[in-house]
Structures are given as C-alpha cells and as structure tokens.
Amino acid sequence: EIVLTQSPGTLSLSPGERATLSCRASQSVRSSYLAWYQQKPGQAPRLLIYGAFNRATGIPDRFSGSGSGTDFTLTISRLEPEDFAVYYCQQYGDSPPMYTFGQGSKLEI
Amino acid sequence: QLQLQESGSGLVKPSQTLSLTCAVSGGSISSGGYSWNWIRQPPGKGLEWIGYIDYSGSTYYNPSLKRRVIISLDRSKNQFSLKLSSVTAADTAVYYCALGSGDMDVWGQGTTVTVSS
Numbered sequence: 001e002i003v004l005t006q007s008p009g010t011l012s013l014s015p016g017e018r019a020t021l022s023c024r025a026s027q028s029v030r031s032s033y034l035a036w037y038q039q040k041p042g043q044a045p046r047l048l049i050y051g052a053f054n055r056a057t058g059i060p061d062r063f064s065g066s067g068s069g070t071d072f073t074l075t076i077s078r079l080e081p082e083d084f085a086v087y088y089c090q091q092y093g094d095s096p097p098m099y100t101f102g103q104g105s106k107l108e109i
Numbered sequence: 110q111l112q113l114q115e116s117g118s119g120l121v122k123p124s125q126t127l128s129l130t131c132a133v134s135g136g137s138i139s140s141g142g143y144s145w146n147w148i149r150q151p152p153g154k155g156l157e158w159i160g161y162i163d164y165s166g167s168t169y170y171n172p173s174l175k176r177r178v179i180i181s182l183d184r185s186k187n188q189f190s191l192k193l194s195s196v197t198a199a200d201t202a203v204y205y206c207a208l209g210s211g212d213m214d215v216w217g218q219g220t221t222v223t224v225s226s
Contacts, residue, residue, distance in 0.1 A: 001172065035212035037156075044205055044216040045156065056214060088156055092211045097169040099146070099158040099209065 002026055004089055004102035011107050019076040021105045023089035028069050033092040036065055036074045039104075040085045048087075049074060076107075084109050111136040113206050113217035121200075121224050127193040131206030131217060138187050139164050144209040145189045147180060149202040150219075157202075161209060162189055196224045 003026040013019055023034075031052040037045035047056040049065035052072060062077045076083055089102040117129035131145070138145065144161040151157075160170035162180045170178045179192040193200060201224045207213040 033211045037213075039156075044219050045213075046216075047212055047214045050212040050214070090156075090212065092209070097161075098171065099148075099161075099213075101148075101156040101158060104155045 001098070002029065002091055002093055002100050004091060004100055006087075006089060006102035006105045008105060009103075011105060012109070013079055013107065014109065015079050015081055017079050019074075019079055019083070019107055021074040021087050021107070023067075023072045023074070023102050025070045025072075025091060029072075029091045029093070031068050034065075034067070034072050035090045037088045037090065038083075038085050039088065045088060079107075081109075083107065111208060111215050113208065113215060115204060115206050115217045115220040117204075117220060117222070119221055119223060121196050121222060122226050123197055123224055124195055127191070127196050127200060127222055127224075129191045129204055129206075129220060129222070130188050131190070132186075132188045134187070138182060138189060139184055141165075142210060144169075145180075145182070146207045146209045146213060147191045148205045148207055148213075149200075150205070151199070151202045159191065159193075159204075198224050200224050 005024045007022045034052040036049040039045040053065040064075045086104045086106050088104050112134045114132045121127045141164050146161040147159040162168045177194045203219040205219045206217045208215040
C-alpha cells in the first residue's frame with residue numbers, strides 16, 4: 001500500500017507570493033494517476049490537477065503540477081486571496097485497485 | 110453535467126450499521142470506465158478513501174475498512190450505496206460520494222454522519 005506524505009503541514013504566505021507544496025510517495029506512482037485537490041471549509045474537495053500536471057477544467061493557470069516517480073509538486077505562482085485553503089494529493093494504484101490521499105497541506109495567510 | 114447527491118441517516122448508534130445513498134443525475138451509473146467512490150473526512154482531519162464500485166458491479170475497498178464495508182449499485186434508480194457495519198465514534202465524519210477515473214472530478218456536497226447513543 002502506497003503512503004503519500006505531504007509537506008509542509010502548514011505554509012504561511014501572503015497574496016502575490018509563490019507557494020510550493022510537496023507530495024512524496026512511499027513507492028513509485030504512475031504519473032497519470034497523481035492528482036491534487038483544493039478544499040475550503042465546509043466544501044467538498046475540488047480537483048485542480050490530474051495526471052500530475054494537467055489542469056482540470058476551469059482551473060487558473062497560476063496552478064501547476066510537476067514531478068514523477070515518488071516526488072510531486074503543486075505550485076501556485078501568485079497567490080490570490082481565494083487560494084488559501086487545504087490541499088491534498090491523491091494517487092490511484094491498480095495492484096490492488098485503491099485510492100490514497102496525502103494528509104493535506106494547509107495554506108494560510 | 111453529472112451531479113451527485115448523498116442522503117441517509119445523520120445519526121447512528123454505536124454498533125449499528127451506517128447506510129448512505131448517492132443519487133447520480135446527468136449521466137448513467139452503468140457508464141464504463143468510471144468508479145463510484147465513497148470517501149470520508151472526520152472532523153478536522155483529512156480525507157480517507159472508503160471504497161468504490163465500478164459499472165460492472167466489481168467492488169474494491171480500503172483494507173482498513175474492508176471487513177465492515179459493502180458498496181452496491183442500484184441501476185434502476187441510478188444510484189449507489191454504502192453500508193458500514195459495527196460503527197463507533199471513530200466513524201463520525203462527513204461522507205462524500207465521488208466519480209473516479211484515476212482522479213475524482215465530480216463530488217457530492219457531503220453528508221455528516223454522527224455516531225452517538
């Protein structure tokens with residue numbers, strides 16, 4: 001079973017700054033099955049990035065994903081006030097078929 | 110546009126069975142290539158995948174919950190369901206249903222389930 005470890009746990013930044021969030025897997029992950037989500041209080045998670053680097057529909061281009069193997073990164077180039085939220089990485093493995101989430105990274109002002 | 114809506118009992122007594130349903134609109138639950146997932150989030154904590162059922166009815170569960178979980182399809186009602194048995198306070202959470210295909214791009218709004226006597 002693959003374990004995803006996200007860092008940092010909490011990141012304190014200001015609007016306009018650049019945010020870099022990390023997701024490290026305990027074993028290699030297929031890039032096509034690595035995703036990132038944003039969750040705001042009281043809301044369901046929203047898909048941001050799929051396939052490690054593809055933006056989901058309607059996601060601004062300030063969000064970008066990169067990485068391969070066991071190390072993946074979500075970058076927000078210029079933080080907007082609405083970007084302060086919790087971010088989760090997620091992988092899907094097919095042996096056995098299952099999804100795994102990281103523990104989350106909180107981005108705060 | 111596909112939409113998902115969870116429903117079910119918001120309060121369950123310890124040792125009893127939690128039952129939730131996810132109604133699918135704007136698409137068919139029999140569509141191939143997708144997984145119909147349940148995910149939960151305890152208060153103040155992260156996301157935990159519970160399991161999924163695919164269009165053929167095959168099920169896959171989180172090993173940590175496998176002994177207590179059943180996910181099923183109801184094609185006539187275009188919905189899928191979750192049953193979690195022998196619940197304890199640790200099962201108190203917001204429960205989400207979601208459409209998956211390696212990632213999860215459609216989520217329900219979530220429903221809160223509290224386990225308490």
